[in-house]
Amino acid sequence: MQEQCLWTQGAQEPAPVTETLDGALRTRVCVVGGGITGLSTALHLSASGTEVCVLEAGDIPTGGSGRNVGLVNAGLWVPPDDIVKALGEADGERANRVLGGAPAKVFALIERHGIQCHPTRTGTLHLGHNAKGCEELARRRDQLVARGAPVELIEGEACERLTGTRRIRAALCDRRAGTLNPAEYTRGLARAAQTQGAAVHPQPGDGHPA
Ligand SMILES: Cc1cc2nc3c(=O)[nH]c(=O)nc-3n(C[C@H](O)[C@H](O)[C@H](O)COP(=O)(O)OP(=O)(O)OC[C@H]3O[C@@H](n4cnc5c(N)ncnc54)[C@H](O)[C@@H]3O)c2cc1C
Incomplete structure (x- = not known):
């Protein structure tokens, strides 16, 4: 058995050239x-x-940055009203705005530095497979739409077509979000930081394999 990360297999973004x-x-x-x-x-x-x-x-990457799912999310799993409840009106709405704008910043960074990380900007689907989950999605949709976010609750045949199953009753489509290859993105950030003049010193072999 060998432990290898799928994200680095056939990666186009090269590992940054670094020295210990x-x-x-x-x-x-x-x-x-x-x-x-x-x-x-x-x-x-x-x-x-x-x-x-x-x-x-x-190495770069070693931690969660190179091994996560690769979703470029617009916000937290916590619904925006709950964030306001927890942080107060001003800080809560500021957090909602900043988090909602995060994918645009990530994709702009990718473009600016030519990071080869297979970005997709077609949106993501949050799925509801039971009544409670679908209620939660509808609640989230209402709160996001009230804040001007381009989200849509997809149900019925359209939902089946997008998810490929009848088991999912509803899907919240967030068009701000997308995906990327996180290992390539992390490598690209290292390269971009170096290009801007940052020194990057990993210790290959001492952490987990990349
Ligand atoms: C299973 C899973 C799936 C996820 N999916 C997503 C997703 O789809 N989308 C998303 O946005 N987020 C996702 N996340 C969260 C995301 O991976 C993390 O938020 C992100 O990687 C955190 O980055 P980081 O740089 O803070 O930490 P890390 O990527 O963990 O980097 C920390 C680095 O610090 C180094 N380090 C630690 N201690 C020292 C030390 N003393 N000296 C020198 N170096 C040190 C480590 O080796 C490591 O490389 C997921 C997380 C998990 C666990």
Whole structure:
């Protein structure tokens, strides 16, 4: 048995060319962890002229960034009204706005830096397979539509056509969202950060296999 990640098999975005850090280094900002969070931080800092170095304990990617499902979601699983209830009106609506705009930012970043990560922008479907799930989807649809989001609840034959099954009773289509290959995206972020001047030092072999 061999453990291998499907996302890196036949990947088009090459692994970034990096060197293990050997010795001391002085920098303005040190980012610990070369996943999506750390690499995006490094990319944006270096693009704004800040000297930055990323230290990664394993390879790029090692953590969840290279192994997740690849959904580029517009928001949390938590319905927007519940976010407002938890954070208050101002911060809650700000969180809803920022999260709703996240896919547009991700896809713009991919385009700007030519990241080869097989992005699709055809939307995603959140599926309801029982009455409770469908009620929840309808509730979410109402709250998102009230905020101007391009979402649609699909039922009946149209739902069967899209999902390929009658077991799914309703699907909430969110056209802001999409998918990508997360391992390629993470590699591409590392390359883009390097191009902007960031130093990226992984420690291949010490973390999990890429
Ligand atoms: C099963 C699963 C499916 C998911 N599906 C999706 C999805 O479809 N869409 C989505 O948006 N999100 C999804 N997520 C969530 C997403 O993967 C994470 O939010 C994201 O990867 C977090 O990125 P990160 O950079 O913060 O962490 P990580 O990707 O885990 O990166 C952290 C890095 O820090 C390194 N590190 C840790 N400690 C040190 C140290 N002391 N020194 C140096 N380096 C260190 C690790 O080796 C690692 O590479 C999913 C998560 C899981 C588990």
